[in-house]
Amino acid sequence: MTEVETAEVEMTDVQEKISRPVGLLAELTHRCPLSCAYCSNPLELDPRSAELDTATWKRVFSEAAALGIIHIHLSGGEPAARRDLVELAAHCNAEGLYANLITSGIGLTDQKLEELAEAGLDHVQLSIQDVDPAAADRTGGFAGGHKRKLEVAAKVVALGLPLTINTVIHRGNVERAGAMVRQAVRLQARRVEIAHTQYYGWAQLNHSALLPTREQTERAVAEVEALRKELEGQIVIDHVVPDYHARYPKACMGGWAKRTFNVTPKGLVLPCHAAQIVPGLDFPSVKDRSLADIWYKSAAFNAFRGTSWMKEPCASCERREIDYGGCRCQAMAIAGDPAAADPVCMKSPHRPLIDALVAADSEATGEAVMRGFSRAAI
Numbered sequence: 349m350t351e352v353e354t355a356e357v358e359m360t361d362v363q364e365k366i367s368r369p370v371g372l373l374a375e376l377t378h379r380c381p382l383s384c385a386y387c388s389n390p391l392e393l394d395p396r397s398a399e400l401d402t403a404t405w406k407r408v409f410s411e412a413a414a415l416g417i418i419h420i421h422l423s424g425g426e427p428a429a430r431r432d433l434v435e436l437a438a439h440c441n442a443e444g445l446y447a448n449l450i451t452s453g454i455g456l457t458d459q460k461l462e463e464l465a466e467a468g469l470d471h472v473q474l475s476i477q478d479v480d481p482a483a484a485d486r487t488g489g490f491a492g493g494h495k496r497k498l499e500v501a502a503k504v505v506a507l508g509l510p511l512t513i514n515t516v517i518h519r520g521n522v523e524r525a526g527a528m529v530r531q532a533v534r535l536q537a538r539r540v541e542i543a544h545t546q547y548y549g550w551a552q553l554n555h556s557a558l559l560p561t562r563e564q565t566e567r568a569v570a571e572v573e574a575l576r577k578e579l580e581g582q583i584v585i586d587h588v589v590p591d592y593h594a595r596y597p598k599a600c601m602g603g604w605a606k607r608t609f610n611v612t613p614k615g616l617v618l619p620c621h622a623a624q625i626v627p628g629l630d631f632p633s634v635k636d637r638s639l640a641d642i643w644y645k646s647a648a649f650n651a652f653r654g655t656s657w658m659k660e661p662c663a664s665c666e667r668r669e670i671d672y673g674g675c676r677c678q679a680m681a682i683a684g685d686p687a688a689a690d691p692v693c694m695k696s697p698h699r700p701l702i703d704a705l706v707a708a709d710s711e712a713t714g715e716a717v718m719r720g721f722s723r724a725a726i
């Protein structure tokens with residue numbers, strides 16, 4: 349048997365035990381015209397000079413198709429900052445991949461939207477910060493941004509592309525969560541994602557200014573859930589509730605290296621967008637290894653796959669194959685141990701750390717620090 353055949357046998361053997369990924373989040377760039385305080389991108393951003401070139405992204409998408417991936421999420425930063433966005437969307441289409449654009453809408457001209465539709469883009473997810481234009485522009489740090497976003501939403505619908513509105517909930521807009529669902533209906537979105545801030549990357553710096561109180565959170569969750577019934581058949585509501593106030597954690601990423609992964613602007617392949625917080629893991633690059641090799645065989649992807657890495661209380665917990673121990677990055681950030689139960693969990697010995705954070709945040713009055721980007725870099 350040749351060396352190549354031996355490698356193929358080994359890969360097949362591994363493949364039988366590991367599920368195939370279904371989605372890839374392509375962080376095409378970290379450049380962004382907005383400066384949201386709840387940005388979950390890392391503190392240190394990849395510069396434009398380090399971004400993968402067009403040919404490499406196309407190879408990555410071809411490898412993704414061969415790996416069995418269905419959805420490619422073209423994201424950032426702001427993906428419209430990439431001049432090759434239409435070419436990349438066309439390549440996804442040619443490979444039979446469902447291409448979803450995740451955008452702030454800023455920098456996305458009507459002509460670019462028409463070209464993207466022509467290239468076979470399948471879906472647009474547009475972020476909108478608020479229902480109040482002044483508050484929305486303040487949150488994004490971009491004057492006139494809200495007005496442009498509404499125009500982009502109308503253009504997406506006019507082109508016949510399915511539209512999802514993404515809204516991140518924080519202390520500044522939590523009282524308008526329901527109004528944001530109704531705004532999405534008015535914009536003829538098919539889906540709205542109401543996602544309470546996830547405290548990773550830059551957002552973690554700002555949790556004391558962003559975290560709503562428990563009462564505010566409960567009111568917002570109840571309002572959105574009531575709308576889910578009222579608006580059934582008109583819009584699909586995806587509701588990501590804040591886990592600091594929950595009893596059990598979310599199954600972050602649906603489980604580490606189970607369904608989806610990210611590729612950073614410079615080409616690192618990560619099981620989730622915050623994974624670089626976990627020490628001791630060497631995240632491979634698409635420049636050095638194929639996606640298949642990374643997904644099935646890399647030490648970083650296998651580190652927290654499944655349940656065998658778990659310690660107590662997760663190891664013997666009846667929810668271990670429901671939430672997979674929650675979020676490894678939150679366990680690292682709060683408990684200092686990526687193999688610990690997510691400290692949000694009521695069974696975690698670290699839960700008092702979350703309770704102390706929530707108590708301190710509800711007293712805090714400080715202002716959030718906006719994400720700093722250089723507009724000139726766009």
Ligand code: SF4
Nearest residue numbers: 662665667668673693
């Ligand atoms: Fe999930 Fe672990 Fe908590 Fe059980 S103990 S609910 S598996 S985080």
Ligand code: FES
Nearest residue numbers: 600620675676677
């Ligand atoms: Fe990394 Fe949750 S963000 S596992």
